[in-house]
Amino acid sequence: MSEIPKLYDPQEAQAKWFPYWEQRGDFNADPDPAKPSHTIMIPLPNVTGALHMGHALNGTCQDLITRWRRMQGYEALWMPGTDHAGIATQAVVERRMLEEEGLTRHDLGKTTEEARKVLVNRIERWKDVYEKRIISQQKKLGASCDWRRVRFTLDEVCAKAVRRTFFKMFSDGLIFRGKRLVNWDVHLQTAVADDEVFEEDTAGHFWTFNYPVVDEAGNPTGEAIRFSTTRPETMLGDTAVCVHPTDERYTHLVGKHVKLPFANPETRDVNIPIIADALLADKEKGTGAVKVTPAHDPNDYACYMRNPEIGVINILNADGTINEYGRVDGADWQGIDRLEVRQHIIQRMTELGHFESVEDRVIPLKHSDRSKTPVEPFLSDQWFVKMGPHTKPDGEHVDLAQSAMDAVEKNDIRFYPSRYAKTYTDWLSEKRDWCISRQLWWGHRIPIWSTAVRDVSDGEIVKKQIESRNWFNPDKVYVWIQADGKAAPSTKAKVTTMTPNTFVHICVDDNGLNLEQSVTGEGFVQDPDVLDTWFSSALWPHATLGWPDTEHNPPMMLQDVGPFKLDSLSIPKWLFDLVPESIARENTIFPIGVKDQKLLIACAEKIEGSDGSDLTAAAELEAKLEFILERKIELLTSDPNEITVCIDRNVEKFGATQTDLEFSSPLGDIARNEVLPYFYPHDTYQGQPHDNKSVLITSRDIITLWVARMVLTGLYNMDGKVPFRHVHVHPKILDGFGQTMSKSKGNGVDPVDLIHKYGADAIRFTISSFAGETQDVRLPISYECPHCEEMVPPKQYKLDNATVVVPSTLKGEFPVPQGAPKPVLVCPNKKCKQESQFTTPLYDPDPDAPLAKMVSERFEYGRNFCNKFWNAARFAMLNLEGYTPDEVTADQLQLEDQWILSRLSTVAHQIDEYLGRYQFDAATRAIRDFTWNEFCDWYLEMIKPRLRGEIEERAIAQRVLLAVLDSLVRLLQPFTPFICEELWSRLNEIAPERALPIGPNRLNDESSRCSILVSRSCADACINAEWPALPATWQDTALEQRFSRLQETIVAIRNVRAIYNIPPGTSVKLLMRATPEVATDMQSVASQFDNLTKAVLEAAGADVERPAGSASFSLGETDGYIPLEGLINTAEELERQKKKLAEVEKHLKGTQAKLNNEKFVSSAPEEVVNGVKESLANLESQRASIQEIIDDLS
C-alpha cells in the first residue's frame, strides 16, 4: 500500500476518480426492469455564462440525492443539459458584437433571413464555448449526471418535442393570435419580458393640459377637460378621455367629445369620445380625468378591451421614432424620436392655449436589462397559449392551468418545503394566457406559415392553393383561418369561407411534409418570431426522454469518454450479439446502434491499421479516417447490412449526426422507447408495478415560470402523468451583505475557484450544510490577495442606482475617471502590501496581471471535516496490521463497540430520513457530529489500548473499527464522493474482505452467540457500494445512557484537571460515590478513566467518603472526588462549589414551582411530569452533595 499522507489532497483525488467513474459508466442509467428507478431532471442552466454559487448549491443537492439513491439500488438518472435562453443569450452576443465590431444584427446579411442565419451561427459558437465550460464546472463538482444524455433545448430531440407540442396545441385550438402590449426595447428593437425589465427612478415632469369639449357639430362648447400626463407624445395616439362614472364633475360630459387640438383629419378622427370607466379613472388622482392611449399603456389597453369602440392607434416605429401619425395639422414629426416630439407637442399645446401646468416628478421608469435604455409599451401581435378552460374542436374539455393545480391539490406532486405549493397555486389560479412568441432570432422558430387575404379573389386563390396542394393532410397540417378582429381560433378549419381581411395560418406537424419548401413562393411566409424559451424548457422532463418518439430510445452523445471496456457499457444484449468478434477485438470498438439497417460503431481506445500502426492517435485520425471506414466496411462485406463506423469523439466527421446515435433494435417487437416509460414517472413498467421516485430540485424564483409549466405540459403530453413527484425548493445564496450574488454586483463567486482552494468535497459538504428549509444563506466573501493569500474583506459601493461590491482596501476612484488608472486592491497585510486586480463588473481585468479571486472562509468547515475524516481513516488503516476477516459475536463486544454500533445505526437511519425530506443541512450535521464527535473523539480514543494490546482483543477491535469505517465511507459517499472513493480503494487494498454490519440480532442480547457482523468482499467502487441498511435493533437507549454517564464523568475530571492546571502527564486519583450498580459499571470501565484523562479509579461505591483536600464534582447520580492535597486552594474550591450550588438552586426552584403547580401536574402528560420529577430528584441530590462539600471545605 502506498503511504497515506497526513493531509488529504483533494485535487489528486478529483483528477483520479472522476474519469474513473465516467469511464466505467458508473453514472449511466438505463432501463432495468429488475430495479426501481429514480429520476432527476437538472434545472437546465442558461448558456449565457458560467455557473455561480446558486448552481453549485443546486447541483450538490441533486448529486447527493442521485448518489444516495444509486447506492440504495435505484437506477438513478440525473439528466444533464443546458438551455438556449433566447433573449439573454442573443443579447449577450449582440452586445459583444456591437462593442467589439460595431455591428448590429442587421449588418450581418443583405436580407433579414441571411442576417438571421449568420447571427444564429455566431450564437451557436458562443453556446458551444459556454456549454463546454458549464459541463466542465459541473464535472469538477463531481456531478454524476449521465453525461451520455446531455441535451440542449435547441437540439433536434428537443426541437421535435417542441414542434409536436406546438402542433398538438394548435390543432386543439389552444394556441391563438392576440394583441399584447409588450415592453419594447427601442434600442435593440425587440420585445423584452417583464422579468428582464428593471425600474429606475428618473427625474421627469408631470404636465397638465386640457382638451376642449365640442358639440355634435364639432364646435367648441367653451368647456374644457383637464388631464395630466408624463408622456405628452402619446397624445398622438389618444382615442378617448376617460372619467369615473360617479364623478360628478364630469358626468354631464360623458358621451360627448373633445377635440384633439392639432390632429390631422386626414389620418384620424380629431374628435374623441369622453367615456366612463370605473377601472381606469380614479376620482382621487390628478384631475380625475385621464386620456386613453390604448396602444401605449397597459391600463389604457385594458380599458380599450372593455370599450372596443374607441379604437387603437399605434404611433411608434420599432426604432422609437413617431410613425405616420406624426404628420399632424401644421407639422410633420414623422421619423422623429418620440422624446423630441414630446417637446414639440408641449410647445404646440402651449401655443394653442391648452397648457395648464407642469411640475417636477420622480417617475419610476421601466428600463431594459439588456440595453439599459427606457422601454416603450408597444402594441403588437403575439401568439398565446390558452391557460384556462377550453373546448377542443373534438369537443373535449381542457384546462391546462387547472390540471396543474389539481396535481398538487391531489398530492400527485408534493412541495418540500410545503409552503411553496402556495406560490405555485396562486400563480396558476390567475390562468393568464401564456404569451409564447418572442421577437428574436435565437430560438425555436414558430412553425406557422401565414398569408393575408385582402379581398375575395385573393381568398379564392388561397382556397384553391390549400385544397389542391398534395401536401395538405388534415392529420399533419392544421389550417386556421383567423377572421378579422377575432382572436380566438375557430373550430377545426374547413377551407370554405375565405372572407376579406382574413389571415390564413398553417401549422405543420413535425412529421408532415416540408412546408417551408412547399409554401414558400406560394404567398405563405413563416412567422419571423421564435418561441419563448420556457416553451421548450417546459417540455424538458419528457422531451429529454425521447418524447414524442415511441419507437426509439433518445439518442446519446458520447463525448470524451476515453478508453473503456466493452462490457462496462449498458448495451442491449441483442445489439451486443450483432457485433462481429473481429470488430470487438481488443475491446476497442463497440456498437452504438442501428440506423437504416446500418450498424453504428464507436471505437474508443485503439484502432490498428493493417500494417499494425495505431490509427487512433488524435493527430492522425482525420487523415486516416477514410481508410478506417473502408477497412471496416471491407471487413464486413459478408454481412448483408452495410456497416458504418463512427468514432465517439468525432461523430460528425463521419457524416453521422447526433441523432444517428440511436439505440434501436432491428427486431420489430423491441423497437420502442424504453427510456420514457422507465424514467418518466409511471406506476407500471412493462406491465409490472414500478417504483419510480423523481424529484425536481430548484430555486424558488422559477416555480411559476418553469415548474408550473413543466407540470401542465407534462400532463398535457403524457396522458395526465406528472413529470415529477416531488419538488424540492432550496435556499438562495446571498453575500455577506444580504444581497443576491450576481455578476453585475461584483459579488459572484466562481465555484471552480473555491474547488481549487478547498477541494470539491469540502465545497459540497459545506454547501449541503447550508441547504435547509429556512430560506437564504449568507455567505460572507473575501478577496484573496494573489501574492500572500491574505483575505481582504469586501465593502459595498453605491454607484448610480446600483450597489457593487469592491475590496475594502482599495486604491483608486469610482467611477473610474476618464484616463485614470483602474482601481486596484491593496493587500492590507503589512508584510505584503502588494497590489492586484479584483473581480468586478466595472471593467474587464487585464489578462496578464495577478487577479484577486473571490473566496469564502466558510468553506474551511468542509475542508477541515474532510481532513479529519481522512486522518481518522488513516489511523484505522495504520492499525490494521495483521487484520483477519472473521465473525464477531455479541459477547466479544466491548462497551464502546456496542455504543458506536448503536450510534451508527441511529445516524444511518437519521440520514435516510433527512435525505428523504431533502433536509440536507440536518443530514450533514448528523453525519459530521457522528464522525467527529463520536467516532473520532470517543471511539477511536477508547480502542487505542486494545489496538496496542493482545492479539485477540486487537483482532476484535480491528474488525469492529473496520466495520464502522466501512459504513462511514459509504454513508459519506453522496456528500464527499472523492475522498470516499480514495479511501474505499485503499481499504479494498488493505482489507478487501471486511465486515458489513448486518443481521437481526440484538446487540445487548448477551445470550446470543450468533454472529452479528459478517465479512464479505465489497464492491469495486464506493459509488456502487451497497447503502448501509443497519438493523434498528442495534439502537440501544439504555446503553447509550450508560455511556453518556461515562462521558460526563470524564469531562468533569478533565474540567478539574484544567482548572487546577494539572500537567497532562500527571496521574490523578479518582474516588466515586454512587449506587452499587453504577459503581460496578464504573469499575468495569475503569481503564478508560486512565486512558482518556489519566485518572486512576481508586474506589467506587455507596459509602465512599470525600477525602480532605479534594476537588469535587457532582453529577446527580454520582459524585466524584479528586484528592489534590497541596494543589488545591481551599478558598478557590469553595468559591467554585458555591457558584455551582447557586446554579443548581436556581433550577431547583423552577422545578419545584412547576411540581407545586397543581394544574401542571394534572394537565401535563405523564411522561413530562415524570421527567420533571426525575430532574428534581437529580437536582436535589446534586444540591446535597455540593452542600456537603461546602460544609467540608468551610
Place this chain on the structure above:
RNA sequence: GCACCCGUGGCUCAGUUGGUUAGAGCGCAUGCUUGACAUGCAUGAGGUCGGAGGUUCGAGUCCUCCCGGGUGCACCA
C-alpha cells in the same frame, strides 16, 4: 398594496407535533510539540431567542399588533 420568508451568543446558522437546565461551527480565552489529525486535542467564557400584548399548567416554538431585513407579484394619469 397583496403574498411569502427571516430577526436566537461577536459572525453564520440549528432548534421536529408547545414540554425537564436553548445547541453547533467560526471567532474569543486558557492549557497542550513524541505518532491519525495544529485543517488538531482538552477545558471554558459568552444568549432575559427583535419589541409589546395574548392563548396555555407551560411559549424560542401558537395568535394579534408593531419595528427591522429580504423576496415574489401587482400598481404607479
